[in-house]
Amino acid sequence: MSKVDAPRGRTCSRTLRSVALLTSGVLALPALAGCSSDEADTGKAPAQDIAPAGRDSVADGGTLRWAIDALPTTLNAFQADADAATTRIAGAVLPSLFTLDPSGRPQRNPDYVESAEIVKREPKQVVLYKLNQExxxxxxxxxxxxxxxxxxxxxxxxxxxxxxxRNAGYERIEKIERGANDLEVKITFKKPYADWQSLFTPLYPRDITGTPSSFNDGARTTLKAMAGPFQLKSVDHATGTTTLVRNPRWWGERAKLERLVLTAVPRDERSAAVAAGSVDLAEVDRQTADRIALAPREKKGAGGQPLADGPEGADDKGEATSQQVGEQPFEAIRQYASEQTALRGYVIRKSLEPVYTQLALNGEKGPLADDRVRRAVARALNRKELAETVLAPLGLPAAPPGSHLALAGQRAYADNSAALGEQSTKEAKALLADAGWTPAGARRKTAPAKAGGEAKGDEKPSPSTTEPVKQDDKPSSDGLYIVGDDKPAGRAHGPDTGSSGTHVLAPAPAAAAQGMSLQRQAESLDDDPATRPRTNAAEKRGGMAGAYAPRGTAAPVRAARTIGKDGKPLTLRFVLPSGHGSEGLRSVGDKIARMLGRIGVRTEITKVADESYFKDHIASGDYDLALYSWPATAYPATDARPIFAKPVPASDGSLLVEQNYTRVGSDHIDQLFDQAAAELDEEAARDLVRKADARIWAAAGSIPLYQRPELIAAKPAVVNAGAFGFAAPRYQDIGFKKPKTTKK
Known part of the structure; x- marks a missing residue:
């Protein structure tokens, strides 16, 4: 999947954005109270896939080469330019007082803390840490x-x-004191803070945090002191590697690996690096994972069916001959076969990443500023179908997330999607009609022709008082608009791959005769699956329905007439990334566009470069619809608040949106977050978080679609590493499995 997602860290920086107008009307929807702790089912967290092995079966020594996207620009996890590499290094070389278990729940780390608890609640909250004396x-x-x-x-x-x-939580501390001895740290809060376990992870030495200069610049390329199973040896920009070695002063269980080398491998080079065998562990995309899954197999798969483990022209050993190749490039096929042989040295470890992908609806202006339109868009989506598109082929659970603030298995999780309502084309159309968007509204009135007047050129005045909105775009064979396309008329179009980077997927005002009759049939259907016409084979495969269908294949029948208001069609600009690794997002985007076409909403898909996708479009608000991801967190009252906080005007007239890039929020949601963050009773805090989530669903600014897959290519000998899911890696246990000894 794409990696052009929102930052994964708990970044809470405040950013000024352009002035926006947000609707703040009361949403008259049911089930806004959220589930109580007794009623809610937290679900089951997906299992890790890390090839677990006891320490006795892990070899001592060795070097593990682990792919990262890029070398870190800073080793200070509390700076704005910290990234995933920063987090990985910090986890291996610095204290983490609390870490997450496989269910995404915080657990005390005994390597650093013997105990940590609230010892006083009134008149002020006091937390006492007793540190490991070693x-x-x-x-x-x-x-x-x-x-x-x-x-x-x-x-x-x-x-x-x-x-x-970020400073969330730290601003609530009133004072920190030494306890009864040097191993005790007593923290007094001036305001209650439920997420106190999130603080001081990672913990930096005072040499780094003691002055602004050492904090800002002193930890960019080196760390003066460390306290983990590993320590930083070097950051080498020439080789693109960061090398960690065993910490000789480590008091816990000794690291199994002698060295851990983090190797910078960009996403578009990851497949080649794996094929070359230059890394032992690497997150990969779906295409690379599929190739690895096929590589170890012989000629036949399950049920004796032949496997497509190479391009046409490869012989039964995966090697190509020039006689078999024909017109295909012989060298490319030989390279493919060679890579497939190399890929047999890897396995794929997979799970669900603690990250969910959402459809974001920008409520700043335009049609989506109306909550009825946002809810109509949301209720037009078949989230189950979208999740299955991404996850079912991988054999992963495809249940759409029911919460914005937690994922299945976490304490705060509860399915609050009922606050929005189930998928219903009929209800979506009703919401749009209530907001004034109707098929009749897409047609504009024209003045009657004057008596004796002449039409311009060869045009004749229309006898009707209305006329269709003028369309300069060409309808494709499946009733979808293609914009910015200069292909010859009459040619069936697929998704645009030209330089324009733009195409529109929406119902055409006139389709083929059979398409029109079927369209009228579709408008009379309800949402009963038994009455739905079948989609053609191309649609089932995830392609654009009808675009490449054989002659005589019916056009999609669920497309509705374009709706509009005051002669203006309802058109939403859907921005998607265009780079390598974003194919999955684009496929989901196309499916969403077709679903919206069924309720008469035109969707203009604009593909932009990955490097500008987030900064220039999502963060700046230059979109109507977009797909991006947010990480789950064990501390939603703290970490999720800036994502869903109501934007407020800044002193310069701009809008302060924090990380709420949908610009949709409410005072009530903010109040629930504030109450949850200050509630020290765990069950009461959990209920407040669930109530906030129900309100977020009702506001329909963000629609969770699926939990993102985590696909890791690993050498089979690598153990205790792979698809970690929620859990933090236990770096001292990662290593290579001992080879089996043969008995004499």
């Missing part, structure tokens, strides 16, 4: 209260000289 920094100094105090001061937000990306 925990020391790599320079020999004990980890203690001074490190906590220094990090709090840097992240409290009081000193703007510190370039921090």
């Amino acid at each position: 925990a020391v920094w790599s320079d020999g100094r004990e980890i203690g209260a001074a490190d906590f105090v220094s990090q709090w001061r840097a992240l409290s937000g009081k000193d703007s000289a510190y370039w921090t990306a």
